[in-house]
Amino acid sequence: MYILNNALANVWRHKGRNALLGAIILVVIAASVVALMISSTATSIIDDYKERFSAEVTFVPDMEKVREEAMAESEDGMVRMVMPTIDADQYLAFGESEHLADADFTASTGVVPEDLTPVAADLGGGSGMMTMGGGGPGESMFESEPMSFTASLQGNKLAEFDDGSRALAEGEMPDADGEALVSTELAELNDLSVGDTLHLAGELRNIDEGALESIEYDVTVVGTYDDLTDEYGTSPQQNAFTNRRNEILTTYDTVLSNYVAGMQGMQVAATFYLEDPDLLDAFTEEVRAEGLPDVFDVTTDSATYNAIVGPVEGLKSVSVTFMIVVLVFGGVIIALLSSIAIRERKYEIGVLRAMGMKKSAVGLGLWSEILAVTAACMLLGLAVGSLVAQPVTDVLLAGQIQAAEEAAAAAEAQGTGGGMGMQMGPMGGANQADPDAEPLADLAVALTPGTVGQIAAVSLGLATLAGLTSLGRITRYEPIKILSERN
Amino acid sequence: MTSTLTLDRVTYRYDGTKKNVLRGISAAFEPGKVYTIVGKSGSGKSTLLSLIAGLDVVDGGQILFDGDDMRTLDRDAYRARGIGVIFQGFNLLTTATAVQNIVLSMNISGSRVKHKKQHAYDLLAGVGIDRETAGRPVLKLSGGEQQRVGIARALSHDPRIIIADEPTGNLDQATEDEILRIFTGLAHEEGRCVIIVTHSRRVTAVADEVLGITAGRLGVVKKDQGPPRKAAVSGGPS
Numbered sequence: 001m002y003i004l005n006n007a008l009a010n011v012w013r014h015k016g017r018n019a020l021l022g023a024i025i026l027v028v029i030a031a032s033v034v035a036l037m038i039s040s041t042a043t044s045i046i047d048d049y050k051e052r053f054s055a056e057v058t059f060v061p062d063m064e065k066v067r068e069e070a071m072a073e074s075e076d077g078m079v080r081m082v083m084p085t086i087d088a089d090q091y092l093a094f095g096e097s098e099h100l101a102d103a104d105f106t107a108s109t110g111v112v113p114e115d116l117t118p119v120a121a122d123l124g125g126g127s128g129m130m131t132m133g134g135g136g137p138g139e140s141m142f143e144s145e146p147m148s149f150t151a152s153l154q155g156n157k158l159a160e161f162d163d164g165s166r167a168l169a170e171g172e173m174p175d176a177d178g179e180a181l182v183s184t185e186l187a188e189l190n191d192l193s194v195g196d197t198l199h200l201a202g203e204l205r206n207i208d209e210g211a212l213e214s215i216e217y218d219v220t221v222v223g224t225y226d227d228l229t230d231e232y233g234t235s236p237q238q239n240a241f242t243n244r245r246n247e248i249l250t251t252y253d254t255v256l257s258n259y260v261a262g263m264q265g266m267q268v269a270a271t272f273y274l275e276d277p278d279l280l281d282a283f284t285e286e287v288r289a290e291g292l293p294d295v296f297d298v299t300t301d302s303a304t305y306n307a308i309v310g311p312v313e314g315l316k317s318v319s320v321t322f323m324i325v326v327l328v329f330g331g332v333i334i335a336l337l338s339s340i341a342i343r344e345r346k347y348e349i350g351v352l353r354a355m356g357m358k359k360s361a362v363g364l365g366l367w368s369e370i371l372a373v374t375a376a377c378m379l380l381g382l383a384v385g386s387l388v389a390q391p392v393t394d395v396l397l398a399g400q401i402q403a404a405e406e407a408a409a410a411a412e413a414q415g416t417g418g419g420m421g422m423q424m425g426p427m428g429g430a431n432q433a434d435p436d437a438e439p440l441a442d443l444a445v446a447l448t449p450g451t452v453g454q455i456a457a458v459s460l461g462l463a464t465l466a467g468l469t470s471l472g473r474i475t476r477y478e479p480i481k482i483l484s485e486r487n
Numbered sequence: 488m489t490s491t492l493t494l495d496r497v498t499y500r501y502d503g504t505k506k507n508v509l510r511g512i513s514a515a516f517e518p519g520k521v522y523t524i525v526g527k528s529g530s531g532k533s534t535l536l537s538l539i540a541g542l543d544v545v546d547g548g549q550i551l552f553d554g555d556d557m558r559t560l561d562r563d564a565y566r567a568r569g570i571g572v573i574f575q576g577f578n579l580l581t582t583a584t585a586v587q588n589i590v591l592s593m594n595i596s597g598s599r600v601k602h603k604k605q606h607a608y609d610l611l612a613g614v615g616i617d618r619e620t621a622g623r624p625v626l627k628l629s630g631g632e633q634q635r636v637g638i639a640r641a642l643s644h645d646p647r648i649i650i651a652d653e654p655t656g657n658l659d660q661a662t663e664d665e666i667l668r669i670f671t672g673l674a675h676e677e678g679r680c681v682i683i684v685t686h687s688r689r690v691t692a693v694a695d696e697v698l699g700i701t702a703g704r705l706g707v708v709k710k711d712q713g714p715p716r717k718a719a720v721s722g723g724p725s
Contacts, residue, residue: 002591002595006591006594009587010582013582348582350578351578351579352595353563354540355566355591355592355595355640356565356566356595356596357595361595478543480537483574483576
């Protein structure tokens, strides 16, 4: 205890020297506070955006490739473009990847509800198959025409309930297998109510082999939903099958209960969430090995992410670099100052050692002294750093945004001139950022407990550096030599 | 009487030199006595004191403290608790006050005195330092005052051996008499061993035994004979 008391007394006794050392430490800590506040806030924002844009993986069919494949495989002049699907088994296999943090599965299939009049019945049904080019239906290898679906059974397709475009009107959400929600329009049109059972018929086909498999579902209506989505969404065809009011919502397992491997007509989709966005390439390699067809692109929305977060990432990089430079230079200056200070206090050390104080106790005293100075500087540094962090952030971020805009303008000018620098995306277009994506122009930095902890660690590191420098010197000193030199 | 401190054929040579400063010195220091060591400048008095103080180690022979070889002892603990040293150059913490120097010494020794600060004031008062002076940084004290603070510090942890290098060199006659009374009291009344290196006849006058050191050799000089003219050699050349 007396070591600490003596150390604290020494802070004042050697106030000139400690003030000089404290000033350097204060500058280092205040600069570190600013850098760490920027870095920590930027990191949380970057992580958040990464999660939103870069961690979510989707398998998007490249329609250009689909068309090319259909044309290449056509033998009768008729180009049948069938939306490529991924087997449910494959999806499940992909979901086992160790690179994934989570997986969200959905499934859908076309059905014909027995004894029900679909919404927009006058537009007829649809098969989900698109045909292009010449040739007639009579040339199909199937003896029967594809079933004309008037509704679709959607498994686990409930995301729109989260964004508010669909809402539960009556009853409850489907939870158990065989439970279903129907739109209020479909319910009213057919006088459906909760508890009614719907009998749904459908079919699966294998176009290559001409195989056909009839499927049936019996689902119980457990509720109805209001639908604010566009009736036909992005579908190019408008009929009862593509009308979204005819979507019967159920569980994923319910839809999959009629899944037959190798047959088409049931679409299974999944959204995978990577543990880390940087694992995209590794995950892509893995799913390709599992048999993901080349017509699918494995994508994340990195372009939009970069457009929004790019300046913040630049800011973080600048702040971290700045902090490293400050810490290195500050550390060297502190070590030198400590070394000089100890040399100047050699006599004092000699006296303490002559009085019987052990080297370790002398070292502990000096370390406590520098620790006390550093602690005071840390408190002051936190206050100063917190005050200047926001203005510094604003200036730096504005610089980063301006640099990003200039870079984008230069790239655009280059692209216009030579058509270079465009990455082809899944739909055959350029993989560009969402045009509405604006870079983050404001970054409200905050002093978090984590940052305070990091600053405490930096401070402790600086004090220990100074303490070790002192200890290194002390171990060389023998009291008799110091005192005889002095005397 | 059993010796508290025994020098047994002690030799010492400074690093980088070939000549021994101390050449086979033997002596026994008993509790309850005042010893003075006299000799010309450069004769090895202060070197001998440094060895006895545990600030340095012998090159040959041994120094025994209560029968234990100093080389095997924890010399830090020995300096902190076993002896009290009064340095010629004071060796005080100049930025600390007189009383802080005393209290720190007590703390280092692990003294169990309850009211250390008051005890420090009492010790300082005993060597003629008043409370106001005791509260001033050592740097602002005169040489004589610093010497007294050094004496008080040496006594602060109640050591069994007190060694002093010219302890009264900076004191006036009255204070010197007072300090000598303290030393003789410590030896004769409290049974401590007091070893003083001095040139002062007044100091040697109070000594129970006077040792003379000449050319690295120690001899015994009869009491009241003053500085030795011819020392009786106790150790052979090394």
